[in-house]
Amino acid sequence: MTFSSPFRSVKNLLMTLLMVAATIAVLTPLGIIFLHILKMGASSLSLDFFTQIPKPTGETGGGMANGLFGSAVMIVMAGCIGLPVGVLGAVYLTEFGGSRRATIIRFSADVLAGIPSIITGMVAYTLLVVPMKGFSALAGAVSLALIMIPIVLRTTEEQLKLVPGTLREASLALGVPLWRTTLKVTLASARTGIITGVLLAIARIAGETAPLLFTALGNQFWSRKLTEPMAALPLQIFNFAIAPYEDWHRLAWAGALVLVGIMFTLNLAARYFGRQKRYS
Amino acid sequence: MDGARAFFPPGQLLRKGYTVNDLETCERVETLTEGTVVKESSSGRTRNNGAHSQGDFIFRGVTFLLAASIILILILMGWEMVRESLPAIRKFGWRFISGREWDAVQGEFAALPYIYGSVVSSILAILLATPLSIGTALFVTEIAPSRLGNMVAALVELLAAIPSVIYGLWGVLVMAPWLQQTVQPFLINKFGFLPFFQGAPYGVSMLAAVFILVIMIVPIITSITKEVLLAVPGSQKEAAYALGATRWEMMRVALLPYARSGILGAVILGLGRAIGETMAVTMVIGNTPQISLSLLSPAYTMPSVIANEFAETTSKLHSSALMEIGLILLVITLLINVMARLLIWSVTRGRTGGHA
Numbered sequence: 079m080t081f082s083s084p085f086r087s088v089k090n091l092l093m094t095l096l097m098v099a100a101t102i103a104v105l106t107p108l109g110i111i112f113l114h115i116l117k118m119g120a121s122s123l124s125l126d127f128f129t130q131i132p133k134p135t136g137e138t139g140g141g142m143a144n145g146l147f148g149s150a151v152m153i154v155m156a157g158c159i160g161l162p163v164g165v166l167g168a169v170y171l172t173e174f175g176g177s178r179r180a181t182i183i184r185f186s187a188d189v190l191a192g193i194p195s196i197i198t199g200m201v202a203y204t205l206l207v208v209p210m211k212g213f214s215a216l217a218g219a220v221s222l223a224l225i226m227i228p229i230v231l232r233t234t235e236e237q238l239k240l241v242p243g244t245l246r247e248a249s250l251a252l253g254v255p256l257w258r259t260t261l262k263v264t265l266a267s268a269r270t271g272i273i274t275g276v277l278l279a280i281a282r283i284a285g286e287t288a289p290l291l292f293t294a295l296g297n298q299f300w301s302r303k304l305t306e307p308m309a310a311l312p313l314q315i316f317n318f319a320i321a322p323y324e325d326w327h328r329l330a331w332a333g334a335l336v337l338v339g340i341m342f343t344l345n346l347a348a349r350y351f352g353r354q355k356r357y358s
Numbered sequence: 359m360d361g362a363r364a365f366f367p368p369g370q371l372l373r374k375g376y377t378v379n380d381l382e383t384c385e386r387v388e389t390l391t392e393g394t395v396v397k398e399s400s401s402g403r404t405r406n407n408g409a410h411s412q413g414d415f416i417f418r419g420v421t422f423l424l425a426a427s428i429i430l431i432l433i434l435m436g437w438e439m440v441r442e443s444l445p446a447i448r449k450f451g452w453r454f455i456s457g458r459e460w461d462a463v464q465g466e467f468a469a470l471p472y473i474y475g476s477v478v479s480s481i482l483a484i485l486l487a488t489p490l491s492i493g494t495a496l497f498v499t500e501i502a503p504s505r506l507g508n509m510v511a512a513l514v515e516l517l518a519a520i521p522s523v524i525y526g527l528w529g530v531l532v533m534a535p536w537l538q539q540t541v542q543p544f545l546i547n548k549f550g551f552l553p554f555f556q557g558a559p560y561g562v563s564m565l566a567a568v569f570i571l572v573i574m575i576v577p578i579i580t581s582i583t584k585e586v587l588l589a590v591p592g593s594q595k596e597a598a599y600a601l602g603a604t605r606w607e608m609m610r611v612a613l614l615p616y617a618r619s620g621i622l623g624a625v626i627l628g629l630g631r632a633i634g635e636t637m638a639v640t641m642v643i644g645n646t647p648q649i650s651l652s653l654l655s656p657a658y659t660m661p662s663v664i665a666n667e668f669a670e671t672t673s674k675l676h677s678s679a680l681m682e683i684g685l686i687l688l689v690i691t692l693l694i695n696v697m698a699r700l701l702i703w704s705v706t707r708g709r710t711g712g713h714a
Contacts, residue, residue, distance in 0.1 A: 090607070093606040094501055096493060097493040097494070097496050097501055098497060098501070100491075100492075103490055104490055104494045105513060108514075108516070111524075114532055115524070162424065163424045163427060163428075166424045167421065169421045170418075170421035174418050182429065183428055183429060187428050192627075194634025194635075194636065194687060196634070196684070196687075197435070197439070197687065198435070200668065200684050201434070201435045201439065227428060227431070228428065231428065255413050256413075256414045256417070257417030257418075258413075260417070284521075285520070285523065285524070286521070287521070288637055288661070291665055292668050292669040312523045315523050316526065316641070319523075330527055334524045334528075337521060338524060341520065
């Protein structure tokens with residue numbers, strides 16, 4: 079590389095402009111998608127959306143109340159399975175794990191996080207739907223939990239690593255057993271960071287559609303049992319978007335607006351917690 | 359107690375054969391030398407010792423089981439996928455990945471059109487997304503004032519948080535009609551002599567899938583590339599500047615070569631994401647199992663056919679064939695991910711707090 083060309087500054091300017099152009103090209107679709115969701119969503123959203131279930135084809139109106147409820151139920155169930163595994167698994171990695179074992183587990187978590195979500199759905203299908211002889215909310219929750227675990231594990235681990243060893247030592251020096259130290263001191267100190275990770279994981283699974291296609295399946299009505307097919311907001315958006323009815327498209331847009339709203343609320347909340355104290 | 363601190367670095371207390379009780383009951387910790395295991399209590403404080411170690415033992419065991427369950431989940435997933443695809447593997451053998459027949463009524467299944475659709479859509483998307491992502495990452499880290507850069511980075515991360523079903527909704531209701539009415543007629547008129555732009559404008563097509571994939575994977579590649587670029591030591595950049603390099607020359611001789619393997623990792627990770635992407639692609643690609651050079655004709659991908667058919671399979675063989683497609687997909691994404699992780703690790707390893 080020699081710096082001798084007479085056009086060096088021109089080239090520099092040109093490349094800078096190209097990078098600015100790339101940035102604009104990346105941000106433009108974002109703006110367009112947001113505008114569409116806002117415009118179409120706001121004009122289709124009404125109180126009915128939150129209180130009604132979908133009407134049969136041909137009738138106007140209706141909402142996605144059962145989908146919202148179903149999503150909430152399955153997220154809570156997925157959290158009950160995924161949070162203990164993720165958080166306590168991370169505790170093992172930072173507090174007990176020898177370097178080799180921890181590396182293997184960490185690597186497995188990364189691999190699990192990279193598996194397409196539709197495959198977790200297929201596995202949940204063979205493990206739960208087939209033996210239970212029916213699509214169920216339970217199977218949906220398990221497939222969501224499988225997606226949640228690696229995310230919670232890795233974010234919690236990052237946070238636990240930030241807790242200074244002196245805090246643990248102070249507690250141990252007072253004669254507190256290690257398990258109580260971990261629960262009451264280490265985890266408690268990293269609380270806000272862990273909440274951030276959990277919120278991001280929830281935001282991720284709240285929008286997942288593919289693993290629910292053949293586990294929770296979706297339901298046009300209210301589900302009464304966890305062993306029945308259950309509606310979910312992303313599933314309803316999908317089914318309504320590919321249907322040929324104008325009315326259903328409007329509902330899908332309203333659902334998209336609500337889902338994006340939930341996403342942003344969760345992400346903002348995560349940022350808020352993430353901004354809290356850093357140990358320096 | 360400095361001596362003790364040196365032996366017991368934070369978080370390492372239990373890794374070297376010491377227990378908390380040993381520490382607690384040892385009066386003269388300073389005299390410990392490495393390798394010494396304190397067993398004898400030199401003071402009379404033995405209260406709760408048994409309860410302590412028992413509680414710790416149980417706690418350690420529980421956390422270990424939970425952490426190890428992740429490995430079990432992975433093995434279980436692989437095992438289930440293989441077991442369920444065995445009937446199809448036995449029946450079709452290698453024909454499964456070279457044939458084009460997909461007929462649930464006749465019981466003939468072969469996956470080439472789906473593999474073709476997945477590979478072509480992902481590779482085209484990567485080719486378009488890579489320069490855009492690197493350009494944006496360079497803009498964010500090197501060119502923009504830090505406030506603007508942070509804002510753009512935050513917006514891009516936001517883009518990554520949108521669920522794929524919403525991209526699909528926008529793709530099928532807004533982008534596909536736009537492609538059908540504006541872009542595709544234009545391409546047919548001007549470039550119709552090329553085999554890539556022949557046929558009727560359908561809207562839902564390989565082209566639509568590529569566009570949606572580009573929009574979806576750019577945020578991933580950009581944010582990892584940003585991390586990798588930030589991990590490049592400042593001295594590298596300063597050295598280039600000191601030799602009189604312009605900003606672009608600095609990027610070319612210092613920044614990009616240093617970050618090369620990390621950026622490659624980011625791109626491969628994006629590829630893995632593109633190949634496994636299900637909902638958005640299913641909604642815009644047109645779901646027609648055909649192998650056509652034209653980007654304007656509908657196609658089909660591996661995740662899409664699973665999404666469309668798996669819930670209502672007609673026979674055991676049908677679901678087994680879909681499972682085998684899933685298995686192929688799993689193997690491809692595993693290879694891609696392992697490769698990408700190793701590449702990214704090789705760059706960001708030295709940087710504390712950096713995680714990619």
